[in-house]
Amino acid sequence: xxxxxxxxxxxxxxxxxxxxxxxxLLAALREALGLTATRKGCETxxxxxxxxILDGEPVMxxxxxxxxxxxxxxxxxxxxxxxxxxxxxxxxxxxDGFATQCGFCTAGxxxxxxxxxxxxxxxxxxxxxxxxxxxxxxxxxYAAIIDAILEAAADLRAARPSRxx
Amino acid sequence: xxxxxxxxxxxxxYPTGMNLGGDPSQALIHATTxxxxxxxxxxxxxxxxxxxxxxxxxxxxxxVPYGNVMVDTADTDTGPxxxxxxxxxxxHRVGNAVIMAAKEAREVMMQVAADELEVDPDDLTSDGExxxxxxxxxxxxxxxxxxxxxxxxxxxxxxxxxxIYMKPKSDVDPETGRMDPDSAQAHACTVAExxxxxxxxxxxxxxxxxxxxxxxxxxxxxxxxxxxxxxxMGISHALYETTEPYYPDRSHGPTDFAGYLMPGPGDLAEMxxxxxxxxxxxxxxxxxxxxxxxxNSPIPAIANAIFDAxxxxxxxxxxxxxxxxxxxxxxxxxxx
Numbered sequence: 037x038x039x040x041x042x043x044x045x046x047x048x049x050x051x052x053x054x055x056x057x058x059x060x061l062l063a064a065l066r067e068a069l070g071l072t073a074t075r076k077g078c079e080t081x082x083x084x085x086x087x088x089i090l091d092g093e094p095v096m097x098x099x100x101x102x103x104x105x106x107x108x109x110x111x112x113x114x115x116x117x118x119x120x121x122x123x124x125x126x127x128x129x130x131x132d133g134f135a136t137q138c139g140f141c142t143a144g145x146x147x148x149x150x151x152x153x154x155x156x157x158x159x160x161x162x163x164x165x166x167x168x169x170x171x172x173x174x175x176x177x178y179a180a181i182i183d184a185i186l187e188a189a190a191d192l193r194a195a196r197p198s199r200x201x
Numbered sequence: 202x203x204x205x206x207x208x209x210x211x212x213x214x215y216p217t218g219m220n221l222g223g224d225p226s227q228a229l230i231h232a233t234t235x236x237x238x239x240x241x242x243x244x245x246x247x248x249x250x251x252x253x254x255x256x257x258x259x260x261x262x263x264x265v266p267y268g269n270v271m272v273d274t275a276d277t278d279t280g281p282x283x284x285x286x287x288x289x290x291x292x293h294r295v296g297n298a299v300i301m302a303a304k305e306a307r308e309v310m311m312q313v314a315a316d317e318l319e320v321d322p323d324d325l326t327s328d329g330e331x332x333x334x335x336x337x338x339x340x341x342x343x344x345x346x347x348x349x350x351x352x353x354x355x356x357x358x359x360x361x362x363x364x365i366y367m368k369p370k371s372d373v374d375p376e377t378g379r380m381d382p383d384s385a386q387a388h389a390c391t392v393a394e395x396x397x398x399x400x401x402x403x404x405x406x407x408x409x410x411x412x413x414x415x416x417x418x419x420x421x422x423x424x425x426x427x428x429x430x431x432x433x434m435g436i437s438h439a440l441y442e443t444t445e446p447y448y449p450d451r452s453h454g455p456t457d458f459a460g461y462l463m464p465g466p467g468d469l470a471e472m473x474x475x476x477x478x479x480x481x482x483x484x485x486x487x488x489x490x491x492x493x494x495x496x497n498s499p500i501p502a503i504a505n506a507i508f509d510a511x512x513x514x515x516x517x518x519x520x521x522x523x524x525x526x527x528x529x530x531x532x533x534x535x536x537x
Contacts, residue, residue, distance in 0.1 A: 077458075078457055078458050080457050080458070080459065082457055082458035082459040083458050134422055134423065134425075134426040137248035137249070137250075137426070137430060138247055138248025139248060164466075165465075165466045165467045166467075168466050169465055169466060169467060172458055172463065173466075174434075174463075175248050175430045176426065176429070176430045176433075177429045177430040177431075177432065177433030177434070177469065177472075178433065178465070178466040178469055179429060179433075179469055179472065180426060180429065181466070182466060
């Protein structure tokens with residue numbers, strides 16, 4: 037089995053890297069590319085901590101082999117901030133609403149939420165619950181997270197009425 | 202077949218800290234050349250907000266802005282000793298150590314300022330916004346950056362302080378059993394409202410109302426979030442979580458999150474929480490601990506609410522639909 041070169045667009049940048057067969061997208065992001073905001077939780081697809089956005093869809097990166105993804109577009113938490121000194125409204129809402137405690141689920145929560153807001157800028161509470169139902173949080177009791185996502189959705193609609201998140 | 206409604210309550214007294222072979226925590230504070238204050242600790246922030254609280258305490262005691270304080274908990278091998286963040290002890294133990302260290306550092310800070318301004322240190326005050334000045338004459342003062350530079354490069358001083366909070370070991374009096382194991386007791390009460398489905402045995406927690414007396418809420422928003430998160434965990438312990446559902450038979454145990462039941466974002470109860478503050482004499486600015494206790498009172502409150510709803514007294518956790526149904530069957534005289 038020989039390593040192969042995989043090309044991805046990661047957070048808007050073109051990245052080529054060498055991987056062994058069987059490498060997951062999660063391992064490639066964390067180990068080959070050094071993007072460690074994406075957390076390695078259960079590695080069985082049941083905690084959601086590794087959620088990233090792959091070609092516009094939220095996926096659990098621990099369940100995706102990276103070789104077949106050659107040419108795909110990946111977005112991780114590192115690419116979410118609006119600018120060097122400006123957080124994305126989702127990040128700001130998580131801070132303002134105390135929606136993070138230990139922080140282990142936060143990256144996955146924000147990526148799941150960002151994917152939701154991209155396809156539905158005006159989610160109701162139930163939409164948010166469904167969108168994060170694959171993401172486990174052990175600290176907050178979820179309510180603050182749900183509130184923060186709804187808050188960010190409202191902020192985004194107010195700031196950019198004609199555009200999706 | 203019906204959904205039966207019930208209400209139950211439970212109270213908890215929770216100790217802050219515990220009786221080890223003596224229970225010390227230490228803190229060191231020093232100023233950088235640019236007037237930031239670094240608190241070195243071995244205590245660990247695992248999401249409970251220790252760094253925020255310690256920075257608040259240091260800023261308050263030093264008389265400098267919160268933004269000028271950094272908390273370094275990087276290395277338990279090289280940092281000053283801490284027994285650990287457990288037993289809801291960190292705010293109390295480490296907070297007291299930080300106050301002591303900050304007082305010593307403040308003394309040096311005021312002495313250096315006095316030397317720079319050629320006044321008596323007793324005539325100086327801090328405005329909490331980054332300046333030390335003569336009482337009544339805000340224009341005769343010095344900023345923190347200038348002060349720290351002077352300490353390092355002119356006076357050869359280190360603006361620093363040492364702090365230790367030491368709870369001595371308390372032996373048990375053999376005659377009376379009396380001892381002094383903790384430093385303070387926080388109190389809480391939860392009222393739970395539930396519905397029990399008498400056909401499936403499922404329990405739905407509709408509402409939890411919590412009241413906490415925690416001495417002083419150092420950061421009310423964080424204390425509130427701790428209560429909400431802890432109450433969620435209490436629901437989870439009461440109704441869902443177990444590693445050995447048929448203990449001592451160890452079969453059917455979960456092997457991953459997919460089989461380890463917890464309430465998800467769609468299973469939340471309506472939550473109301475209130476905080477009562479009665480400052481503890483020995484607490485830092487009156488604080489007691491509110492770490493672990495937040496998961497406790499919801500559990501018996503839910504068990505009591507289930508009893509109120511359907512007459513079934515389950516004395517094992519978690520209170521699964523199976524256990525509720527077996528209890529209902531026993532009451533109804535129907536076969537299990």
